[in-house]
Amino acid sequence: PTSDCLGEGVASQSLPTLHASWYAAVEIDFIKLDGWKCFDPAWLPVYPVFRDAVAACNRPIVISMNGVGGMPENGHMWRTSGDVFRSWPSVMSNLETVASTGGGVPGAWPDPDMLAIGHGLTPQEEIAHFSLWCITSAPLLISMDIRGLFLHHKYVFGNTDAIAVNQDTTFGGGRRIRDDGETEVWGKRLAGDAYAVVLLNRDAVPRSIGV
Numbered sequence: 001p002t003s004d005c006l007g008e009g010v011a012s013q014s015l016p017t018l019h020a021s022w023y024a025a026v027e028i029d030f031i032k033l034d035g036w037k038c039f040d041p042a043w044l045p046v047y048p049v050f051r052d053a054v055a056a057c058n059r060p061i062v063i064s065m066n067g068v069g070g071m072p073e074n075g076h077m078w079r080t081s082g083d084v085f086r087s088w089p090s091v092m093s094n095l096e097t098v099a100s101t102g103g104g105v106p107g108a109w110p111d112p113d114m115l116a117i118g119h120g121l122t123p124q125e126e127i128a129h130f131s132l133w134c135i136t137s138a139p140l141l142i143s144m145d146i147r148g149l150f151l152h153h154k155y156v157f158g159n160t161d162a163i164a165v166n167q168d169t170t171f172g173g174g175r176r177i178r179d180d181g182e183t184e185v186w187g188k189r190l191a192g193d194a195y196a197v198v199l200l201n202r203d204a205v206p207r208s209i210g211v
Helices: 014-025 046-055 088-098 123-135 151-157 160-167
Strands: 030-033 062-065 077-079 109-111 175-179 183-189 195-201
Touching (some): 014 046, 123 160, 123 183, 123 195
Parallel strands (some): 077 109
């Protein structure tokens, strides 16, 4: 492509460099590459051009990608799913897109979309949601208005043990290691020969899960 929806030459060498330089100048920390053309294969050359332009700015900026360019060599995180919605089935559907990948590599991580916490899930669902995003090393992006946090949300978002698992990049992200239908075991290898485990019960009734 030679232009975006505004007629700008986004595939040229000059415009991504200009944009990246401005983002660095105003101290932007996070950039999402998305838009109505991002799934067009002809759009693929734009991603490495923008990646190189950001790298040349000498400012650490996270590049989040959507569409055809979503791969480790083009940025730091890439969407593996469609948008997450305000329902438990939607959260579980997005989780499936990272179930067998084992996460990414240090500096580049699959992104099953932002956290849906604070948007109608039950407290138990929110705890499970956060735990699963942590063990898969998914980016932890809060989507609710933090001015309206309840005590429960502060407990979930402030779980330093879960966050430490999420941030451990020694062996990449975690994955599902056993699927027994309604119950699952997810695991992640950590530094120092340690392991983190999440026991997931998808059913509405209590179940026993062995490890």
